[in-house]
Amino acid sequence: MPAKRLPTLEDVAARAGVSRATASRVVNADPRVGRVARESVQAAIAQLGYRPNRNARSLVRQEADSIAVVVPEAEDRVFTDPFFASVLAAITQTLADSPVQVLLAMGQPGKSHKIERYLRGGYTDGAIVVSHHQDDHIWQVLQQTKLPAVYVGRPFVGDVGIPYVDVDNRAGGALAARHLVSSGRRRIGTITGPQDMAAGQDRLAGWHQVLVEAGMSADLIENADFSADSGALAMRRMLDRAPDVDAVFVASDLMAVSALHELQRLGRHVPDDVAVVGFDDTPAAQLTRPALTTVLNPVTGMATTAVQMLLRLLEDEDVDSPVILGTRLIPRTSA
Amino acid sequence: MPAKRLPTLEDVAARAGVSRATASRVVNADPRVGRVARESVQAAIAQLGYRPNRNARSLVRQEADSIAVVVPEAEDRVFTDPFFASVLAAITQTLADSPVQVLLAMGQPGKSHKIERYLRGGYTDGAIVVSHHQDDHIWQVLQQTKLPAVYVGRPFVGDVGIPYVDVDNRAGGALAARHLVSSGRRRIGTITGPQDMAAGQDRLAGWHQVLVEAGMSADLIENADFSADSGALAMRRMLDRAPDVDAVFVASDLMAVSALHELQRLGRHVPDDVAVVGFDDTPAAQLTRPALTTVLNPVTGMATTAVQMLLRLLEDEDVDSPVILGTRLIPRTSA
């Protein structure tokens, strides 16, 4: 859009009676500027209400003093799943006291060209990517541009040379299954996350392994996609298929809450008839009746780790990757 | 951070055997370029993986092809209050098919200098500001820079020459109070939003007016700040002060839900002992037991209106402001 004519360094310099170079130096707090020059420049800045044009600065400095938090998911999902809320809040809060501006960019995997354009355009110094589906190719952009970046959650495609932090999803799934097995449940199902995401696959794998090791059948699997609706739907399908189900591990709290409601709606008592274990330990897990037994997802730890990794990358320092955070079961009353 | 050497227009031009001007023209789909030139440039672009540097482009064009959604609130509040979630999701979705990149910038009112810097730096063409407290001075930056902008929610300070869209908060408060009065409640309190926000003041004013007109005492007022905790705390204070309270209008659903839980925790039956009316009609309102009677906040309407207004502003067209959207009571079982 058309620019209103804003004061420029040139204007400041003219008013202060110095060169642009000197004016620029005081703007950037360069110590080797004489006191009188400095003060007259500062006065001019104040009078004119001058602010540096960041595009010009970024262009010459080749840096933007900002980082992007990228979520390749539809906007409503981002704002609807408490998992994202926690991660994003933690990331932005961790960076709140640093001078870098944090910008959130979202968008469906399908139309990531806007995000790509942004990432490639020099508008930002680095990126933290949260969530990653198989068909999302932002990592290629990252690879190509060598833009410093870190993933929260292992990229589905495997090691692409971009560091990441993750929770031990497989161990988490196993934890849930083991809890159900050892509490005497006989017919244990699972409602999975999307199978085009590492988290979806790994949580399922952990559950599967434990059931097999316990000599139980591990075929009661219903796929869902981490959305609340898909959780309720999957619960209903499972009930149809196996009316004798007496326990279910649901791969996210958001889905677990709706699965639990669905069970109740259909007249099953939780946990007497059917035990439910979720994953994440979002705030909502404490609010259901019965309160939701779940697997801790250390979102704050992942967020701060991701930020630290990115900061190191920006300083051209090495980072250890991957960082896999541990988890544990949070026993409440639903299982 | 230091830029890896990315291919530049110069490189493309050299490889294609044309001038930078011509190369630039094909990048920008300028029709008056010969076919052979165009094709060789396109080939060079593909081979080099060239992407335009947006800072350079923005610098010369004086536009950024992006708009900022600014929320001058602490990050955890933004991600925690479903009101923000709905508004932000609606805004970003409305803009999803346009070529402009939408960036979300948050930050406590106290430290808005990062946001200011961003807004003033030419990184963005316009802004939609959601939420506004008395001590937040972003509007001054907007005024000064003449950056096209629109507010969602009337600025506390009054008309500052920046267009805004709002819900009729006063009418909404009145609606709630009238519902309570006409259902025979005798001791009606209110838990307010922050009084340094227009929404907080207006909802209170509507409630107040109706009680006064009904000849009832309108002094049972407890201040809160739109956070869940503050709602529960206010509810407890109100109960201490007026054990005979039989109805309460709570200025947001987030607070209403926790007030309702607090009532139940303290042994009051809702709605028999105490009726509760919220404000917003967020998804959570349907999930409480009893389901929450509330006042509709037309967030999607506000969001799309704000986007349309901003788009017009960007085209240098006039906009009607303010736009005040109507509301209505959503009767459920809590009152």
Place this chain on the structure above:
DNA sequence: CTGAAAGCGCTTACAG
């Protein structure tokens, strides 16, 4: 249809 040239607003060696 195409190119040489100027310019967007800044920063930063290089001299002095």
Place this chain on the structure above:
DNA sequence: CTGAAAGCGCTTACAG
């Protein structure tokens, strides 16, 4: 301590 000058990567009249 300070300034003249070059340059960041692009776009766009202006000529031809």
